[in-house]
Amino acid sequence: MTDAFSETPARPLVPEAGLPSSAAAPEVGIALPAQSQWRDVWRQFRSHKGAVTGLAFLLLITLFCAIGPWLWPVDPGDLDVRNKDVRPIYHVIWDAEAKTTWAHPLGSDQLGRDQLASLIAGGQVSLAVGWTAMLLALVIGTLVGVLAGYFRRLDGLLMRFTDLVLALPLLPLLLVMMLLFRDALRAAFGPETGIFILIVSAIGLTSWMHTARIVRGDVLALKEREFVLAAKSIGTPARRMIPRHILPNVMSPIMVSATLGLAAAIITESALSFLGLGFPSDFPTWGKLLFDSTDRMADFPERVIWPGLAISLTVLSVNYIGDGLRDALDPRIRGR
Numbered sequence: 001m002t003d004a005f006s007e008t009p010a011r012p013l014v015p016e017a018g019l020p021s022s023a024a025a026p027e028v029g030i031a032l033p034a035q036s037q038w039r040d041v042w043r044q045f046r047s048h049k050g051a052v053t054g055l056a057f058l059l060l061i062t063l064f065c066a067i068g069p070w071l072w073p074v075d076p077g078d079l080d081v082r083n084k085d086v087r088p089i090y091h092v093i094w095d096a097e098a099k100t101t102w103a104h105p106l107g108s109d110q111l112g113r114d115q116l117a118s119l120i121a122g123g124q125v126s127l128a129v130g131w132t133a134m135l136l137a138l139v140i141g142t143l144v145g146v147l148a149g150y151f152r153r154l155d156g157l158l159m160r161f162t163d164l165v166l167a168l169p170l171l172p173l174l175l176v177m178m179l180l181f182r183d184a185l186r187a188a189f190g191p192e193t194g195i196f197i198l199i200v201s202a203i204g205l206t207s208w209m210h211t212a213r214i215v216r217g218d219v220l221a222l223k224e225r226e227f228v229l230a231a232k233s234i235g236t237p238a239r240r241m242i243p244r245h246i247l248p249n250v251m252s253p254i255m256v257s258a259t260l261g262l263a264a265a266i267i268t269e270s271a272l273s274f275l276g277l278g279f280p281s282d283f284p285t286w287g288k289l290l291f292d293s294t295d296r297m298a299d300f301p302e303r304v305i306w307p308g309l310a311i312s313l314t315v316l317s318v319n320y321i322g323d324g325l326r327d328a329l330d331p332r333i334r335g336r
Contacts, residue, residue, distance in 0.1 A: 041328045041329060042328070044327060044328035045324045045325065045327075045328040048320075048323065048324035048327055048328070050320040050323065050324065051320050051321050051323060051324020051325070051327075051328075052324070053317070053320065054316070054317035054318065054319070054320030054321045054324070055317070055321050055324075057313060057314075057317040058314065058317045058318060058321065061123065061127075061310070061313070061314055061317075062127060064120070064123070065120055065123035065124045065127060066124075068120035068123075069117075069120060069121075072116055072117060072120065074114045074116070074117040075117065076113060076114060076117040076118040076120070076121040076122075076284050077113065077282055078112075078113065078114070079111050079112045079113060080103070080104075080108060080112035080113070080114070081111075081112050082112070083101055083103060083104060083108055083112055084108055084109070084110055084111060084112040085099070085107075085108065085109070085110055085300070086099055086100060086101055086104045086107050086108040086112075087099060087100050087107050087300075087302070088100065088104075088105065088106050088107045088115075088302055089102065089105045089106075091107075091302075104116070106119065106302070106306060107300070107302060107303070109292065109293075109303065110296065115302075115303065115306065118284040118289055119284075119286075119289070119306055119307065119310065121284045122284040122285045122286045122288065122289050122307065122310075123286065123310060125196075125279065125283070125284070125285045126266055126269055126270065126285050126286045126287070126310075126311070127266070127314075128196075129196065129199055129200055129203070129265060129266070129269045129285075130262050130263075130265040130266040130269065131262065131265075132200045132204075133199070133200045133203035133204045133207070133261075133265040133268075133269075134204075134258055134261040134262040134265050135204075135258075136200060136201070136203075136204030136205075136208075137203070137204045137205075137207040137208040137211065137261050137265075138208070138211060138254065138257065138258050138261060140204065140205070140208040140211075140212075141208035141209065141210070141211025141212040141215065141257065142211060142212075142215055142247075142250075142254055144158050144162065144208065144212040144215075144216075145211065145212040145213065145214065145215025145216040145218075145219060145250075146215060146216075146219055146242060146246060146247065146250070148162075148212065148216045148219075149215065149216040149217070149218070149219025149220045149222075149223070150219055150223065150238065150241075150242060150246060151238075155216075158212075159213075159216070162209050162212050162213065165206070165209050166209045168206075170206055171271070173206060174202050174203075174206060174268070174272060175275075175277065177198070177201075177202045178198065178199075178202065178272065178277045179277075181198055182194075182195070182198060182277075185197055185198045191280050191283075192279065192280065192283055195278065195279050195280070195283075196279075199269055199272060199278060199279075203264075203265050203268050203269065204265075207261060207264055207265065207268070210257065210260075211253075211254070211257040211261065214253045214257060215250050215253060215254065215257075218249070218250045218253055219246055219250060222245075222246055222249055222250070227245065228241070228245055228246075231244075231245055251329075252325075252326075252329035255325050255329065256322050256325050256326045256329070259318050259319070259321050259322035259325060260318075260319070260322050262318050263314075263315040263318040263319055263322075266286075266311065266314060266315055266318075267311070267315060269285065269287060270285070270286055270287030270290065270311050271287065272287065273285045273286075273287030273288040273290075273291060274287045274288075274290050274291045275291075276291060286307040286310050286311050287307075287311070289303070289306075289307040290304060290307050290308060290311075293307075
């Protein structure tokens with residue numbers, strides 16, 4: 001008795017001449033389309049409801065501050081003495097005798113300045129300071145972290161310097177920097193641009209340490225990966241190794257640190273403005289609006305509520321975005 005399978009010659013798995021591989025061997029299987037890594041990241045990010053809500057609110061508040069002056073063309077510095085201490089329009093719901101006017105839908109302060117225009121202008125400044133200071137801290141932290149993790153001879157020196165800066169008290173250091181360089185920068189660049197440069201530099205130079213430590217840890221782990229060792233074995237210099245193989249693989253912690261740094265920068269700027277060490281009195285920011293409203297907070301609580309809500313919700317949305325990015329960019333969590 002002969003085996004039935006022995007009489008049939010085995011078909012080669014290579015494609016025949018002139019025929020594509022799919023036509024020559026259809027039984028091998030159907031090729032699935034390649035999955036994009038960023039598509040998987042976006043899918044995981046969308047599953048985080050808090051992150052999606054935070055992203056929507058951040059885009060909304062940014063759009064509100066960006067196009068607000070065109071929708072509400074009122075100068076926040078204009079003084080309307082006849083309509084000072086005006087209550088918001090919605091205040092008539094529980095106080096029919098309140099002084100309100102549609103010219104100031106969110107009310108006006110003790111000098112007659114429009115609160116809605118001040119809120120829009122303050123958001124522009126606070127968000128600009130937050131984004132710029134975050135980018136500065138991100139660049140410094142990434143540079144220090146990559147150099148410390150990749151070059152062993154620089155690791156000890158850079159990390160001890162990072163620990164030294166971490167040990168310094170942040171708020172007193174910021175106050176000293178503001179007092180030392182405020183007048184010089186205002187004289188060189190003007191009262192508004194000089195203070196902007198000073199606040200951005202002070203926040204950026206004092207908030208890069210955590211990013212540096214996180215990036216250094218990831219770079220130390222990447223140095224032992226097979227593709228890095230293979231690139232070293234063929235003589236790839238450091239100037240090509242770092243931008244091609246190291247930086248693309250540490251983008252995940254960098255992006256998460258960017259969101260957290262943005263929230264910290266907005267809070268720090270608001271704290272400095274609240275202490276009276278920020279921008280000039282006629283230059284509104286969210287922290288400056290809080291500082292100007294504390295004296296009459298009991299009589300006009302809405303003057304504190306609106307900038308406080310803007311700061312709190314913006315920082316909360318950024319933190320939720322950071323949580324969503326952390327989960328989406330972590331390959332151990334993605335796909336669950």
